[in-house]
Amino acid sequence: MMRRDVVVIGGSAGSHKALTQVLARLPADLPAAVLVALHMAPGARAALARSLASSCALPVRAAVDGGRLEPGCVQVAVPDRHLIVDEDDVLRLSDGPRQNRVRPAADALFRSAARWCGPRVVGMVLSGSLDDGAAGLAAIVSDGGIGLVQDPAEARFPGMPTAALRVVPDAMTATAFDLGDAVAKMAGNPVIAASRPPTPLIWETDMIAYGASNTADRGQAVGLGCPDCGGGMYLVRTGLAAHYVCHVGHSYSPQSLLAVRDDGIEGAIWTAVSALQEKVMVIEELVSQSEKTGDAVAAAAFRAEAERAGRAATVLQEHVNRSAPAGR
Structure with a gap:
């Protein structure tokens, strides 16, 4: 009989504390494998596993390519590699395309689990900015799994939990401690086999894996x-x-694409500001030359052009300053 025996957890900024609280509530005999994908800096591989192990009754280690789902074990993604589930409960570390500008990405882990494990999966979104994990959690629920989301009011950065609830409004929402208790109760429960996953999910997970x-x-x-x-x-x-x-x-x-477009627009505006400021510097030299030769008309015309360019640069710079988000 198929059972709910796969737990996938994603998070970003502010998620470490929440994750330790979730793991602290899991029993040593948990009948489910736990996979974790946090956005992390290079070099965080050993440190993350060690820090999680200190507050968890389960063994915690960095995932390895070719490893397997192991009930009662926590395996964490390593820097610059997607952690994904493959056929026959095999784990892969993939250097495939970044998702939402990050690798590892919660969406990559969630979608691969949804494809290969279907209703066996419990997906969990913790604190983080923007919306990585939202589409992946929707895929898990669509394929018969369960969605859990940290209460945005508790999350240090509520962006990811809020985005997940926007697309999976029926997901269970609770504090990190309560989410851990929920996983402990759900793990090992029988489930009904799902139908074949949708074609886009198959294509996309194959792209990341192979x-x-x-x-x-x-x-x-x-x-x-x-x-x-x-x-x-x-x-x-x-x-x-x-x-x-x-x-x-x-x-x-959507939010990660908007963020990268905003970055591109801001870069283009600053390029224009720089070009306008350089134009003013060149025109000021022409003003000086005209004044030295006694050509007052030309000097006035150049001065007016410099003022227009300066005003345009100021307007663009003020637009960037007004548009800059306080935080996503």
């Missing part, structure tokens, strides 16, 4: 260029969730 590409239904072509490679992007919908993926596998949630 780099494979095919002409299968990728979603709706939307006429957007991928920020990473310039390739065409497709819109993939899963229930209320939506994300964008290009033909080589780079994937963006």
